[in-house]
Amino acid sequence: DGGITQSPKYLFRKEGQNVTLSCEQNLNHDAMYWYRQDPGQGLRLIYYSQIVNDFQKGDIAEGYSVSREKKESFPLTVTSAQKNPTAFYLCATGQRVDTGELFFGEGSRLTVL
Amino acid sequence: KNQVEQSPQSLIILEGKNCTLQCNYTVSPFSNLRWYKQDTGRGPVSLTIMTFSENTKSNGRYTATLDADTKQSSLHITASQLSDSASYICVVSGTGKLIFGQGTTLQVKP
Numbered sequence: 591d592g593g594i595t596q597s598p599k600y601l602f603r604k605e606g607q608n609v610t611l612s613c614e615q616n617l618n619h620d621a622m623y624w625y626r627q628d629p630g631q632g633l634r635l636i637y638y639s640q641i642v643n644d645f646q647k648g649d650i651a652e653g654y655s656v657s658r659e660k661k662e663s664f665p666l667t668v669t670s671a672q673k674n675p676t677a678f679y680l681c682a683t684g685q686r687v688d689t690g691e692l693f694f695g696e697g698s699r700l701t702v703l
Numbered sequence: 704k705n706q707v708e709q710s711p712q713s714l715i716i717l718e719g720k721n722c723t724l725q726c727n728y729t730v731s732p733f734s735n736l737r738w739y740k741q742d743t744g745r746g747p748v749s750l751t752i753m754t755f756s757e758n759t760k761s762n763g764r765y766t767a768t769l770d771a772d773t774k775q776s777s778l779h780i781t782a783s784q785l786s787d788s789a790s791y792i793c794v795v796s797g798t799g800k801l802i803f804g805q806g807t808t809l810q811v812k813p
Binding site: 594596630631632633634635678680682691692693694695696697699 | 707712737744745746747748749752792794801802803804805806
């Protein structure tokens with residue numbers, strides 16, 4: 591079954607804990623992205639990667655970290671340095687950065703208790 | 704500043720009625736504009752893409768228009784169905800960067 595798999599779907603975290611959100615794809619896309627979605631706001635780019643072993647900061651990278659060791663995987667770690675981590679996180683893939691065509695996962699909702 | 708503004712913020716219509724969602728942008732240079740549909744708690748799914756030379760494009764009951772001169776796009780939904788209840792997001796691509804609108808939340812009532 592082709593697509594993008596994000597896990598977990600729901601995650602609860604205590605303040606001060608790091609958490610890692612998983613994103614796996616079998617679409618053979620080079621580019622992968624992490625977005626954050628908050629109510630009433632447009633999606634905001636956290637990090638993106640156009641190729642294995644390389645990634646770039648997006649608009650709101652502070653408090654987050656990523657890795658791209660395999661083409662299929664782009665995990666996102668929400669660190670304790672992120673001041674307001676409660677949000678809906680979306681992973682996306684694309685074949686080219688400039689076409690604007692993104693394929694999204696089902697999202698992970700993180701709640702900090 | 705590159706921006707994408709959508710209106711209205713939210714909309715409630717009766718099943719079977721038509722509606723139009725608006726997207727105004729100031730992104731320059733312009734590459735293309737996409738409309739996405741996002742069901743609650745799910746990831747967005749692409750509905751249609753508009754390039755500079757295209758004025759109208761349809762996808763079933765969804766029709767998107769683009770006026771590159773005024774930098775405006777609209778998404779018209781015909782004969783709405785309950786399954787159309789979702790958020791609709793306008794995304795403009797320019798110089799390798801994507802600018803997202805805040806979305807319009809549509810609720811279709813029986």
